Amino acid sequence: MLGAITGDVAGSVYEWNNIKHKDFKPLFSPRSFFTDDSILTVALMDSIDRSVGYDTVMRWYYTQHPAAGYGHLFHHWCKYETELPYNSWGNGSAMRTSAVELCV
Numbered sequence: 001m002l003g004a005i006t007g008d009v010a011g012s013v014y015e016w017n018n019i020k021h022k023d024f025k026p027l028f029s030p031r032s033f034f035t036d037d038s039i040l041t042v043a044l045m046d047s048i049d050r051s052v053g054y055d056t057v058m059r060w061y062y063t064q065h066p067a068a069g070y071g072h073l074f075h076h077w078c079k080y081e082t083e084l085p086y087n088s089w090g091n092g093s094a095m096r097t098s099a100v101e102l103c104v
Contacts, residue, residue, distance in 0.1 A: 001041060001098040001099055001101075001102055003098075004037075004038075004041060004095045004098045005034070005038045005041060005042075007095075008034060008035055008037045008038045008041075009028065009032050009033065009034050009035075010027050010028060010032065012031075012033045012034070012035055013029055013031045013032055015069065034068070035068055035069045036065075036068040036069045036070040036071075036074070036092065037092045037095050037096065039061050039062075039064075039068050040092065040096050041095060041096045041098060041099050042061070043057050043058045043061040044057075044058070044096050044097075044099040044100070045102060046061075048099065055081075055083070058078075059078050059081065062074075062078045063078075073086040073087060073088060074086060074088065
């Protein structure tokens with residue numbers, strides 16, 4: 001989990017930029033930040049650890065960090081509190097599951 005969050009923060013300065021090089025020096029910069037992936041990874045761990053519904057916990061974390069880079073569909077899901085799936089593109093789900101092993 002720590003590795004997933006470290007990678008998220010280190011890569012945050014490149015988010016939304018299609019880079020073609022491998023020169024990532026320094027690993028962290030003053031522009032580095034945590035993104036929605038780190039927030040929702042921690043939220044999932046918190047949910048499992050406290051036995052509280054994922055939706056409740058993820059929406060609460062969203063309210064604490066609403067500008068962390070969530071996708072449009074996730075914003076909509078949080079805002080309208082629907083129980084229906086929001087059809088995520090799923091590109092953050094692999095990272096977020098790192099919390100599952102820690103809580104088992």
